[in-house]
Amino acid sequence: MDKKIIGMNAGTLWHLLANNKLWNMQDLQQASGLDTPDFFAALGWLAREDKVDFGHDGNDGHTTVTLMMNLYY
Numbered sequence: 011m012d013k014k015i016i017g018m019n020a021g022t023l024w025h026l027l028a029n030n031k032l033w034n035m036q037d038l039q040q041a042s043g044l045d046t047p048d049f050f051a052a053l054g055w056l057a058r059e060d061k062v063d064f065g066h067d068g069n070d071g072h073t074t075v076t077l078m079m080n081l082y083y
Contacts, residue, residue: 019042019044019049020052020055020056022044023052023056024056024061024077026041027056030077032076034073034074038075061077062075062077
């Protein structure tokens with residue numbers, strides 16, 4: 011796995027998350043078109059950069075992902 015490809019895949023996820031929708035992991039992976047290893051590598055990239063927030067959907071218990079907006083004044 012190449013870091014450049016992981017970064018590009020992270021950009022794909024970033025653009026999907028930019029609509030501020032609360033995504034469950036399955037839907038986000040499906041929308042991204044990434045296979046499982048590429049999806050989790052890209053998600054890890056965004057998590058390491060503190061760009062995403064994880065939670066749990068109270069209805070079905072799935073892990074959710076949202077874009078974390080860091081605002082600096």
